[in-house]
Amino acid sequence: MGETVDMTEADGTRETVRRHLAAWWETNARDLPWRFGRTTPWGVLVSEVMSQQTQMSRVVPYWRSWMAAWPDAAALAAASTAEVITAWGKLGYPRRALRLQECARVVANECHDDLPETYDGLTALPGIGDYTASAVMSFAYGKRIAVIDTNIRRVLSRVFDGRESLGGATSRADRELAQRVLPDDAVRSTVWNQSVMELGAVVCTAKKPMCERCPVSAECRFLAAGRPGLGERRTRPRQRFQGTDRQVRGLVLNALRAKPQGSQTIGREEIRALWKDRVQLDACIASLDEDGLIEMMPDGSLRLPD
Template sequence: MPHPLVPPVLDWFGTHARDLPWREPRCTPWGVLVSEVMLQQTPVVRVRPAWEAWMARWPTPADLAAAPTADVLRAWDRLGYPRRALRLQQCARHLVDHHDGVMPTTEDALLALPGVGAYTAAAVMAFAHGRRSVVLDTNVRRVLARTLDGVALPHPTLTRPEHARAEAVVPADDATAARWSAAVMELGALVCTARSPRCDVCPVADLCRWVADGRPVDAHAHRRRRQGWAGTDRQARGRVMRALRTSDHPVPRSVMAADVTDPGQLGRVLDGLVADGLITPLVVDHAHGEDDPVYRLPS
């Protein structure tokens, strides 16, 4: 017998699932992996056009593996966390070198790919290969924390007991398990949201321990406060990357200083981007002028 949560969530998903290109039957396992990497910390509304353009340009791992890294970073544009683009290209090159450009079909082999962690491997198993796996993103964890544990949000760190409890809910057969993973994730994204849950339209509100207990507040709220955006190194990194993405030529540090006015922060950000492999410093002879380092995207 399936867990009581499964049938109503699957029924709801049959009516309310979003029409997303990476869910189409014709989507390749590579396309699913690209979508999962892009969707990490980036909303669907921004990912969809980027994913479509990306897949049109680099439909296979071999295509991406052969692309200039500068083009890859420019195509990543404003999806955020551009190291994901580098990891995706590293993954493509690994697939070409070790798997003849074909996505593996086992979770262990997926975990061996550069930049692929437990969540991404499980998601590819479910959404690309239709196999049973335990897919635990923030949406799934939140739904299960509320319905089963009666807490507003799960613990900030995934624990082994939480993983075991989630696995106990996943249906036994591959097809239903894969559909459950997509359905419960969708429920968390559209209904059981973090800030404004729509319990009045939730298909499992009558089974939800959190609702039954009066929707108690989040016990981990003090650990979830996010750093502001303005003035942070992350914002400065974004500005530097934007300057390089939009230029056909190397960009002097003095030009980037117009956007990042704190010299200490600019130096720290440039050093970090170089260390991450996202930008490359050029050696320029300034024998007749003031030293002004120049940077470009990696080739």
């Protein structure tokens, strides 16, 4: 009997959390241009790729410009590499831009410009992993599927397990919890995925959650336990940006992007002025060339690929 009561209580808590979050989403969801059925499945995929490791507020203007220039996979597939790298701007991790164009070429040439509507079809595309495929299935196609990102994992772990999410790779326990609390109805599951993700992004944040504004604070086991281990993360070296290869690579790409369209080339002297450490600079240029982000010319100049 005790176990039955516990299960009933758990089911009741899940349903209460779902209702409160759905109501909160209805009045508090950010009005992002790819939400609420205002874009195509391809537009949703572009937004998800751009949003990886990038703040949403930075993504919006890039997404608008990108979709205005290349509204579907066929249009992006036909663009030059230089145009794509330039349009990516300072979103970071520019290899994502090349992978997105590679994906567009497959969709345009092998899928008749129609984005696949199955999880397996999406994950077969270049650069599309579990999270992006699940997000497109839920947000673009309205399918019942658990979407799991850092924000969702943090909210679910806190609310239902009463523990802090320490980051790292998604565990089996994370997937089991996400599946267990996912509504059975497809429409409700889409709202659930969106609302949980949104709550983690703007209220149930990593270091300073605004519990006083949370619509499910009354059901949150983490808050009830006194927020144990708030903000803790897995031990790892502190990441820095200054002086890293990532900074140097960014300087080179930014110098090329700043050139007029059609003549995005920088000469040897301009290259040398970008960074004092010649060994590091040369290594970063070589890595950019290997990644297909630049072309090294016989005279030592650099240009964006055609």
